[in-house]
Amino acid sequence: MLGDLGAASLTAGLVSAVLAVLLWLRVALLGAASRPARLASAGALLAAAAACGLLEAALLAHDFSVRFVAENGGRHVPVYYTITSLWSAMDGSLLLWLLILCGFGALLARRRAPDRLRAYAMVVVSVVTTLFFALSAFAADPFQAVHPVPLDGPGPNPLLQQHPAMGVHPPLLYAGYLGMVVPFALALAAPLAGRAGRDWVRVARPWALAAWATLTAGVAVGAWWSYAVLGWGGYWAWDPVENASLLPWLTATAFLHTSLDGGRSRERWNTTLACGSFLLVLLGTFLTRSGAVASVHAFTESPLGPLLLGFVLLAVLAATVLTGRNRPAAPGAGRAPLLSRRTAVLVNAVLLVTVAAVVLIGTVLPLLTEPLTGARSSVGPGYYQRTAVPLAVVLLLLAGVTPALWVRDRATALRRLALPGIVGLATVAAIGLLSRPGPAVLTAFGAAAFVLTGLLTEVTARRRRPGRAWAAALAHAGLALVAVGVAGSAAYGQADERTVRVGETLRVADVSVRLVSVHRSLDEGRMVVRATTELSGNGTTRTATPALRYDPARDTAVTVPAISSGPRRDTYLTLIAVAEDGGSATLRLAVNPLVGLIWLGGALITVGGLTALAVTARSRRPRRSEPADRREPAGVPA
Amino acid sequence: MIRRPGRLALVAVFVAAGGLLVTSALNDTLTYYRTPGEVAADPTVARDRVRLAGEVVPGSLSRDGEVTVFRLADGGQEVTVRQRGMPPDTFREGEEAVVEGRLGTDGVFHADHVVLRHGNEYGPSAAARPEPTDAW
Numbered sequence: 001m002l003g004d005l006g007a008a009s010l011t012a013g014l015v016s017a018v019l020a021v022l023l024w025l026r027v028a029l030l031g032a033a034s035r036p037a038r039l040a041s042a043g044a045l046l047a048a049a050a051a052c053g054l055l056e057a058a059l060l061a062h063d064f065s066v067r068f069v070a071e072n073g074g075r076h077v078p079v080y081y082t083i084t085s086l087w088s089a090m091d092g093s094l095l096l097w098l099l100i101l102c103g104f105g106a107l108l109a110r111r112r113a114p115d116r117l118r119a120y121a122m123v124v125v126s127v128v129t130t131l132f133f134a135l136s137a138f139a140a141d142p143f144q145a146v147h148p149v150p151l152d153g154p155g156p157n158p159l160l161q162q163h164p165a166m167g168v169h170p171p172l173l174y175a176g177y178l179g180m181v182v183p184f185a186l187a188l189a190a191p192l193a194g195r196a197g198r199d200w201v202r203v204a205r206p207w208a209l210a211a212w213a214t215l216t217a218g219v220a221v222g223a224w225w226s227y228a229v230l231g232w233g234g235y236w237a238w239d240p241v242e243n244a245s246l247l248p249w250l251t252a253t254a255f256l257h258t259s260l261d262g263g264r265s266r267e268r269w270n271t272t273l274a275c276g277s278f279l280l281v282l283l284g285t286f287l288t289r290s291g292a293v294a295s296v297h298a299f300t301e302s303p304l305g306p307l308l309l310g311f312v313l314l315a316v317l318a319a320t321v322l323t324g325r326n327r328p329a330a331p332g333a334g335r336a337p338l339l340s341r342r343t344a345v346l347v348n349a350v351l352l353v354t355v356a357a358v359v360l361i362g363t364v365l366p367l368l369t370e371p372l373t374g375a376r377s378s379v380g381p382g383y384y385q386r387t388a389v390p391l392a393v394v395l396l397l398l399a400g401v402t403p404a405l406w407v408r409d410r411a412t413a414l415r416r417l418a419l420p421g422i423v424g425l426a427t428v429a430a431i432g433l434l435s436r437p438g439p440a441v442l443t444a445f446g447a448a449a450f451v452l453t454g455l456l457t458e459v460t461a462r463r464r465r466p467g468r469a470w471a472a473a474l475a476h477a478g479l480a481l482v483a484v485g486v487a488g489s490a491a492y493g494q495a496d497e498r499t500v501r502v503g504e505t506l507r508v509a510d511v512s513v514r515l516v517s518v519h520r521s522l523d524e525g526r527m528v529v530r531a532t533t534e535l536s537g538n539g540t541t542r543t544a545t546p547a548l549r550y551d552p553a554r555d556t557a558v559t560v561p562a563i564s565s566g567p568r569r570d571t572y573l574t575l576i577a578v579a580e581d582g583g584s585a586t587l588r589l590a591v592n593p594l595v596g597l598i599w600l601g602g603a604l605i606t607v608g609g610l611t612a613l614a615v616t617a618r619s620r621r622p623r624r625s626e627p628a629d630r631r632e633p634a635g636v637p638a
Numbered sequence: 639m640i641r642r643p644g645r646l647a648l649v650a651v652f653v654a655a656g657g658l659l660v661t662s663a664l665n666d667t668l669t670y671y672r673t674p675g676e677v678a679a680d681p682t683v684a685r686d687r688v689r690l691a692g693e694v695v696p697g698s699l700s701r702d703g704e705v706t707v708f709r710l711a712d713g714g715q716e717v718t719v720r721q722r723g724m725p726p727d728t729f730r731e732g733e734e735a736v737v738e739g740r741l742g743t744d745g746v747f748h749a750d751h752v753v754l755r756h757g758n759e760y761g762p763s764a765a766a767r768p769e770p771t772d773a774w
């Protein structure tokens with residue numbers, strides 16, 4: 001019953017999306033009334049919401065006649081993880097994807113009298129919606145009936161029902177990804193929309209900000225989640241699927257910088273970056289959902305691969321054809337002095353795109369070596385550490401130059417950089433003398449000190465537009481904190497792994513752990529092995545109980561590390577294996593300094609993005625009282 | 639801004655530098671997946687660092703002090719693997735496994751870590767436990 005309704009809602013969604021394409025085309029071409037088109041878009045949103053709601057209902061009601069529930073539901077699964085299991089496997093996650101996509105479409109279509117720019121953009125969004133509805137309805141229908149109806153299901157992958165971030169990370173990530181569809185659609189619509197199209201960057205910027213802030217939060221939560229769950233204490237492994245989330249983030253970051261002047265210059269960059277971000281989202285979807293790359297996060301191999309690859313190619317083609325034509329340069333374009341915001345923005349964009357290109361090559365290369373050389377391959381983290389990481393440090397240094405870019409004359413600019421420069425060099429000297437980390441770590445610490453000091457002087461100085469300065473300062477400070485956290489935990493982290501008998505002690509730095517006992521228990525059909533240990537460090541002793549859980553329904557075991565976080569460092573204890581007799585266990589003890597700064601930095605970057613969004617929204621309302629410097633010198637002959 | 643020919647030259651230099659950076663970084667970080675069959679047919683393919691994928695032969699898993707010894711099989715061919723340290727409990731006989739290392743002159747594959755099990759479900763594989771130094 002629920003299954004039939006679900007399938008019907010998918011069909012309704014597909015029909016609405018197709019109608020939306022046609023009706024929005026009518027609005028754009030003929031200037032027809034937008035009401036029917038908006039209704040069609042709302043219909044698609046309603047259908048997507050109904051499909052999600054019905055699948056959730058089926059999951060909660062344990063209706064195992066629905067294929068997705070039979071494959072991913074289970075009576076033993078707690079309610080929270082039953083709700084989140086909607087996005088624990090591909091077909092269901094596609095419904096959430098559709099819901100968010102339609103949500104963005106409906107938001108973009110909310111104006112009663114949209115201009116041609118928005119109408120064309122809605123055509124693009126509706127085409128994308130149609131493609132994904134078609135994918136869901138024809139190739140990945142979660143509502144197929146199952147015969148005979150099983151009595152119970154295996155539940156979602158045990159790793160996905162171990163941490164509350166499961167309810168947060170995927171929706172945030174999807175929202176971040178799909179928000180990029182709006183700048184993409186506007187960039188494609190701009191050349192078609194004539195006069196209205198000239199303003200596309202200013203229309204796109206708030207959308208890009210919202211999507212970028214959400215994506216940042218999603219990536220940060222994902223890193224924290226993998227740190228807390230995977231048991232090896234890492235938050236980033238340069239895995240293809242992780243890279244897929246980083247790529248659009250990089251290009252969107254570049255877009256946020258090139259679009260700072262509201263599209264008066266760098267038209268080509270703006271177009272390329274706005275299109276590129278969404279194309280990378282599509283490429284990431286292809287990589288994640290086609291089984292094309294071997295990844296610890298990848299979905300099952302599936303028939304969606306060729307279809308998704310087709311989408312990517314279609315989107316690349318559309319973007320190239322529509323935006324590839326030469327357009328006259330914007331009147332604001334011209335020469336910029338070497339030490340100026342415009343040059344800095346250009347260098348920033350070039351660097352970010354280079355990082356993206358390097359990461360993309362590393363991610364996609366394994367796909368290409370198989371047809372070329374006949375052997376599957378993988379690119380190790382060393383590749384990224386030698387390419388992307390140094391470039392990232394240079395980017396951080398560039399962020400530190402920002403305070404100097406707001407003043408006109410070179411002498412003042414250099415004077416402003418003096419103090420941060422001295423602090424940065426002093427940091428390098430002090431850390432280099434106290435310990436001997438590698439050059440990359442040392443430079444990262446120095447650059448972070450340079451940026452943070454520069455920001456302090458910047459926010460204390462009086463500025464014309466304080467909101468925007470604060471937003472940038474927050475995001476840049478967050479970036480510096482992430483750099484400190486990454487460099488610190490990489491350089492000063494210590495770990496040891498050994499098999500210890502009951503009563504024996506494993507020691508790392510000044511932390512020691514003594515194995516007290518090992519016991520097995522049965523917990524809701526899952527075998528759980530717990531090691532009770534005494535963790536001593538900093539003059540205190542606590543009990544820590546890392547565990548191993550075995551789920552017979554899925555035939556998988558997951559580790560549950562015991563993590564205690566502090567402001568300076570985390571101690572991270574994992575149970576890796578236990579002896580049959582329970583007399584000994586293999587433990588891994590790690591001390592990870594400064595790792596908390598990574599999550600704090602991620603939060604700051606997100607807050608920076610949201611602040612910029614709030615500032616943009618506020619400055620947009622009183623259109624008449626805009627500061628004079630935003631006005632185009634209208635009518636001035638070039 | 640720089641004049642057009644100058645800009646083109648700058649872009650060319652930039653792309654060349656980037657290409658050099660990428661190829662040099664790939665030099666020893668690109669590892670190939672090999673199967674026991676390929677390694678048995680031509681041992682030279684595994685003299686450099688490779689990933690060896692196959693099924694852990696049931697009954698072949700044994701401990702030799704701190705070293706774990708087992709055989710990986712694929713298509714009728716088997717390769718003996720010695721690995722330092724204990725593989726995680728998520729690593730089991732009869733299951734697919736991927737290890738990374740190189741083939742010694744003695745015909746034994748010396749692995750330094752278990753890469754991941756061929757998961758067929760969505761989600762981070764529990765056996766994915768890269769060396770901590772690899773992780774960021």
